[in-house]
Amino acid sequence: MIDVLYFAWVRERIGLPKERIETQAETVAALVEELKGREARYELAFADSDALRVALDQELSGFDAPLAGVREVAFFPPMTGG
Amino acid sequence: MIDVLYFAWVRERIGLPKERIETQAETVAALVEELKGREARYELAFADSDALRVALDQELSGFDAPLAGVREVAFFPPMTGG
Amino acid sequence: MRIVVQEDRFDIGAETAAFAAGRTDMGAIVTFTGIVREIAESPLEAMVIEHYPGMTEKALTEIAQEASRRWALGDVLVIHRFGRLAPGETIMMIATAAPHRADAFAAAEFLMDYLKSRAPFWKKEITATGDGWVAAKDEDEAALDRWQA
Amino acid sequence: MRIVVQEDRFDIGAETAAFAAGRTDMGAIVTFTGIVREIAESPLEAMVIEHYPGMTEKALTEIAQEASRRWALGDVLVIHRFGRLAPGETIMMIATAAPHRADAFAAAEFLMDYLKSRAPFWKKEITATGDGWVAAKDEDEAALDRWQA
Numbered sequence: 199m200i201d202v203l204y205f206a207w208v209r210e211r212i213g214l215p216k217e218r219i220e221t222q223a224e225t226v227a228a229l230v231e232e233l234k235g236r237e238a239r240y241e242l243a244f245a246d247s248d249a250l251r252v253a254l255d256q257e258l259s260g261f262d263a264p265l266a267g268v269r270e271v272a273f274f275p276p277m278t279g280g
Numbered sequence: 281m282i283d284v285l286y287f288a289w290v291r292e293r294i295g296l297p298k299e300r301i302e303t304q305a306e307t308v309a310a311l312v313e314e315l316k317g318r319e320a321r322y323e324l325a326f327a328d329s330d331a332l333r334v335a336l337d338q339e340l341s342g343f344d345a346p347l348a349g350v351r352e353v354a355f356f357p358p359m360t361g362g
Numbered sequence: 363m364r365i366v367v368q369e370d371r372f373d374i375g376a377e378t379a380a381f382a383a384g385r386t387d388m389g390a391i392v393t394f395t396g397i398v399r400e401i402a403e404s405p406l407e408a409m410v411i412e413h414y415p416g417m418t419e420k421a422l423t424e425i426a427q428e429a430s431r432r433w434a435l436g437d438v439l440v441i442h443r444f445g446r447l448a449p450g451e452t453i454m455m456i457a458t459a460a461p462h463r464a465d466a467f468a469a470a471e472f473l474m475d476y477l478k479s480r481a482p483f484w485k486k487e488i489t490a491t492g493d494g495w496v497a498a499k500d501e502d503e504a505a506l507d508r509w510q511a
Numbered sequence: 512m513r514i515v516v517q518e519d520r521f522d523i524g525a526e527t528a529a530f531a532a533g534r535t536d537m538g539a540i541v542t543f544t545g546i547v548r549e550i551a552e553s554p555l556e557a558m559v560i561e562h563y564p565g566m567t568e569k570a571l572t573e574i575a576q577e578a579s580r581r582w583a584l585g586d587v588l589v590i591h592r593f594g595r596l597a598p599g600e601t602i603m604m605i606a607t608a609a610p611h612r613a614d615a616f617a618a619a620e621f622l623m624d625y626l627k628s629r630a631p632f633w634k635k636e637i638t639a640t641g642d643g644w645v646a647a648k649d650e651d652e653a654a655l656d657r658w659q660a
Contacts, residue, residue, distance in 0.1 A: 205484060374527055388548065
């Protein structure tokens with residue numbers, strides 16, 4: 199079981215800020231493919247992965263990173279703080 | 281007649297902040313030579329002209345600048361504001 | 363080092379004065395303050411800032427620690443708000459204290475460049491004609507390049 | 512634009528708050544504050560700042576105008592004190608307001624570099640073992656080179 203968090207327009211497209219997922223995906227990229235296969239709103243949210251960033255346990259990461267041992271995955275657009 | 285002002289250690293070496301001078305000097309450099317010829321304290325203050333700056337009518341200037349029309353000449357070390 | 367993430371307003375005057383107070387060992391204090399700006403094209407009603415609680419504080423702390431490693435700093439302050447802000451309201455501020463001005467300035471610019479693109483905040487503009495998420499700028503990402511050793 | 516040369520203390524918190532207040536057109540405010548710093552070698556009793564009344568205001572105004580020509584600024588503030596200051600006291604501050612942070616930062620650094628070496632102020636350190644005029648640093652003169660077009 200893994201917590202998946204969504205922020206900004208990723209959250210809006212998927213329609214929820216957080217969910218718990220049972221997955222066998224070994225990498226972030228595999229998890230994204232699995233989610234895209236679920237429903238159109240996931241397909242829409244993850245359509246352009248160049249426009250997305252991912253954090254694993256609150257550290258910025260790459261889409262090829264392994265999910266082994268990870269408790270929290272977050273997907274969001276590029277940050278616009280400051 | 282021209283007002284001559286001294287600041288910081290130039291003022292301390294010469295022993296006064298300001299004086300009025302009657303001079304025929306055509307440039308700053310000529311005025312400096314004239315002052316150096318007056319007394320030892322001027323000689324001491326103007327010994328190293330590389331360490332000095334000059335302003336003519338409150339604008340930074342060069343030692344070769346003409347004095348024609350100038351009302352106020354100021355001599356001082358490099359600035360250390362901020 | 364002080365890192366604050368809050369919804370409430372803060373007083374940049376009081377924060378600046380408190381940050382600078384009693385520093386006889388630091389000659390230079392630099393502050394940056396970000397303010398919600400009116401946009402000329404369409405009247406801005408509000409700016410809504412979303413963030414990632416937990417990761418935000420962690421990311422800001424790491425950025426401030428990296429600045430302290432790179433420059434001789436005496437102290438760093440970061441305050442960043444989230445929630446709904448009106449035009450003219452203060453979004454965030456940073457402050458750096460250093461013995462010399464070059465370090466205080468460089469660290470402040472570094473903090474801002476990293477905070478813009480690496481701290482998990484997202485801005486949404488609310489206007490009379492609709493809402494829209496602020497897009498990240500290529501120039502903000504490019505600004506990070508100058509800090510690569 | 513506001514240029515102030517004064518002997519009295521000033522409140523950097525109040526000045527910063529007043530400078531930033533009500534700016535819905537400026538997204539970025541940068542401030543720099545200079546503080547009298549203790550010197551490790553010999554306990555500093557005071558810093559005495561001499562200036563050239565008349566020329567000081569003129570030079571600071573010209574430097575601020577030049578900054579406004581080079582960058583898109585909304586406002587500039589310069590406050591510089593003279594007279595006798597104790598360690599920890601604020602010597603001076605500058606503030607810049609701009610739509611974008613790069614302009615606010617660049618203008619603030621430019622103002623400081625020029626103010627250091629081109630505004631007629633001279634510092635004298637008063638210590639228990641004697642007094643001495645602060646020598647201009649080569650690095651401060653060199654800092655001006657980066658602004659040559």
